[in-house]
Amino acid sequence: MTPLPEALAAGLPAGAGWLVASIAWPVIALLLVVAGGERFAARVGVLALPVGLAIAAAVALGIADHGELVYHVGGWTPPLGIALRADGLSAAMLLVTAVVASGAGIYALADFGTPRAGQTGRTSLAFWASLLGAWAALNLAFLGNDLFNLYVALELLTFAAVPLVCLDGRAETLKAALRYLLYALVGSVLYLLGAVLLYGAYGTLDMGLLAVAAQPEPATWVAAALMTAGLLAKTALFPLHLWLPPAHAGAPPAASAVLSALVVKGSFFIVLRLWFEALPGLSNAAAMQLLGLLGAGAILYGSALALRQARLKLLVAYSTVAQIGYLFLVFPLAFDAAAGRLAAGAALAGGLLQAVSHALAKAAMFMSAGLIALSLGHDRIAGLGGIGRTRPASLLAFALAGVSLVGLPPSGGFAAKWLLLSAAVATGQWWWAVVIVLGGLLTSAYLVLVLMRALGEPAESAIAPQPVAAWREAVPLVLALLAVFMGLAGALP
Amino acid sequence: MNPTTLFGLCGAALVGIGLYGLLTDPRLLRKIIAFNLVGSGVFLLFGVVARRGAAAGLGGDPVPQALVITGIVVAFSATALAVALLLRLHESGGGATLDDAADGARTDRSRS
Numbered sequence: 001m002t003p004l005p006e007a008l009a010a011g012l013p014a015g016a017g018w019l020v021a022s023i024a025w026p027v028i029a030l031l032l033v034v035a036g037g038e039r040f041a042a043r044v045g046v047l048a049l050p051v052g053l054a055i056a057a058a059v060a061l062g063i064a065d066h067g068e069l070v071y072h073v074g075g076w077t078p079p080l081g082i083a084l085r086a087d088g089l090s091a092a093m094l095l096v097t098a099v100v101a102s103g104a105g106i107y108a109l110a111d112f113g114t115p116r117a118g119q120t121g122r123t124s125l126a127f128w129a130s131l132l133g134a135w136a137a138l139n140l141a142f143l144g145n146d147l148f149n150l151y152v153a154l155e156l157l158t159f160a161a162v163p164l165v166c167l168d169g170r171a172e173t174l175k176a177a178l179r180y181l182l183y184a185l186v187g188s189v190l191y192l193l194g195a196v197l198l199y200g201a202y203g204t205l206d207m208g209l210l211a212v213a214a215q216p217e218p219a220t221w222v223a224a225a226l227m228t229a230g231l232l233a234k235t236a237l238f239p240l241h242l243w244l245p246p247a248h249a250g251a252p253p254a255a256s257a258v259l260s261a262l263v264v265k266g267s268f269f270i271v272l273r274l275w276f277e278a279l280p281g282l283s284n285a286a287a288m289q290l291l292g293l294l295g296a297g298a299i300l301y302g303s304a305l306a307l308r309q310a311r312l313k314l315l316v317a318y319s320t321v322a323q324i325g326y327l328f329l330v331f332p333l334a335f336d337a338a339a340g341r342l343a344a345g346a347a348l349a350g351g352l353l354q355a356v357s358h359a360l361a362k363a364a365m366f367m368s369a370g371l372i373a374l375s376l377g378h379d380r381i382a383g384l385g386g387i388g389r390t391r392p393a394s395l396l397a398f399a400l401a402g403v404s405l406v407g408l409p410p411s412g413g414f415a416a417k418w419l420l421l422s423a424a425v426a427t428g429q430w431w432w433a434v435v436i437v438l439g440g441l442l443t444s445a446y447l448v449l450v451l452m453r454a455l456g457e458p459a460e461s462a463i464a465p466q467p468v469a470a471w472r473e474a475v476p477l478v479l480a481l482l483a484v485f486m487g488l489a490g491a492l493p
Numbered sequence: 494m495n496p497t498t499l500f501g502l503c504g505a506a507l508v509g510i511g512l513y514g515l516l517t518d519p520r521l522l523r524k525i526i527a528f529n530l531v532g533s534g535v536f537l538l539f540g541v542v543a544r545r546g547a548a549a550g551l552g553g554d555p556v557p558q559a560l561v562i563t564g565i566v567v568a569f570s571a572t573a574l575a576v577a578l579l580l581r582l583h584e585s586g587g588g589a590t591l592d593d594a595a596d597g598a599r600t601d602r603s604r605s
Contacts, residue, residue: 155567181575
């Protein structure tokens with residue numbers, strides 16, 4: 001039933017080699033970090049960042065020229081071979097991953113730099129290896145076109161993300177890491193179960209071939225439900241979000257930034273690919289409304305809990321729970337009721353823009369919250385008074401990132417929510433518009449509470465603030481500015 | 494009942510038992526073992542799919558067998574990582590469950 005593979009004619013398609021490079025480079029750098037050992041981990045890691053950024057830019061340029069890049073690994077075509085495929089969605093995610101990973105790497109030089117004499121560099125080695133591993137896994141998730149290949153990407157992502165949670169080795173972060181690992185493992189085993197059912201029914205795991213072969217029948221339904229449920233657990237969509245706040249809030253700031261900004265987007269991207277590319281004919285109104293309902297629950301519940309947090313990093317983590325909800329509004333809004341299938345359009349563009357702008361803003365927010373906590377020696381929101389005077393740049397970065405999360409113009413968050421709102425109006429689904437607006441109000445409420453505290457008078461018992469290097473404050477500021485001005489860059493593909 | 498159906502049902506039963514254990518047992522080591530049960534069930538289903546999709550003259554479709562090897566390696570690494578984290582958690586005095594209240598009462602039992 002599987003046709004014999006045909007070796008590709010000699011010569012690579014133009015630009016497609018960059019797809020391999022974007023996955024291979026972080027892996028090579030990871031191996032060099034491990035080979036270099038504790039003393040050279042930070043130096044090798046930092047040197048790897050600009051190369052990765054350049055490769056992501058090369059892929060994006062290739063896509064701007066050709067529209068789509070496809071690479072058949074080893075010259076074997078699907079269904080027996082594995083294809084790597086990049087389109088506009090992949091290019092945007094590759095770029096933002098490279099930018100945020102580079103920012104996190106530079107920011108982390110103070111925490112996980114080269115160990116001085118007498119220090120051990122084990123955490124530093126673990127951080128750089130995990131950062132590069134997560135980068136490679138994310139790139140594979142954005143480029144993979146084969147459902148089993150994506151399973152491997154998901155697992156690699158988990159294995160890189162779990163150590164990031166428990167870098168400091170305290171009992172509470174170990175617990176958070178184990179909870180995260182268990183959620184992620186259940187998620188990926190359910191995904192694998194769905195993949196095997198699809199292979200059993202259609203004899204292929206290539207998304208392009210599945211899109212042609214898959215029929216709306218019980219086996220496909222069960223497979224899609226299992227895979228989606230597994231991916232939702234990994235994306236931390238309400239009500240499967242319980243692992244996220246302790247894991248993201250307990251990690252060191254640079255690691256939190258990568259986890260919250262990027263890692264949850266990897267599994268979200270695969271949900272998008274699954275429904276839009278692999279099984280476009282399977283979607284129906286009820287299933288899409290259910291995904292949207294979970295998204296709406298995440299927005300309202302996550303924002304309400306963020307309002308009640310006493311600690312800044314937990315507030316930012318609950319804000320991630322809420323912002324993930326917006327991503328899943330794409331499904332009901334992109335559903336074309338007349339044709340009975342999902343259609344790429346304003347809603348999909350809005351969802352992608354939300355993923356990208358949230359990645360930039362949330363990375364900036366976690367990094368600036370980390371600097372504020374470092375300066376004060378704690379991150380209790382009630383004790384933030386006076387930080388506006390002692391750490392104005394960090395607070396500005398936090399506020400600018402907040403501008404994008406709330407969705408004020410001209411930020412990327414504004415453009416994303418505008419596209420989602422206009423899709424809600426165009427398809428006559430006003431209830432999602434209500435959720436989007438309510439979510440924006442709640443977001444502004446919890447961020448304004450923080451800013452009011454931070455701009456207020458310092459408490460009587462306030463201790464002298466710890467010094468923070470100016471270059472560290474620049475990293476979140478640059479990321480926040482990118483998020484704010486992304487809306488001006490025009491609509492992404 | 495032919496062997497393929499029998500193995501398929503076995504796989505489904507393993508997945509069910511494993512999921513039940515994962516959701517209900519608070520002890521982390523049991524959860525890790527339950528995850529391995531789910532994994533074994535899924536791998537058995539890979540074998541069933543390979544057998545059902547066997548081309549004429551071949552004993553089985555080779556692709557699921559190639560996939561299942563990768564799957565086993567991944568599940569093994571996941572288990573190793575989880576057990577290593579659990580050991581670290583236990584050493585640092587954090588107990589052996591995710592439920593803070595149950596830690597004191599259950600730590601001894603889960604070690605046995």
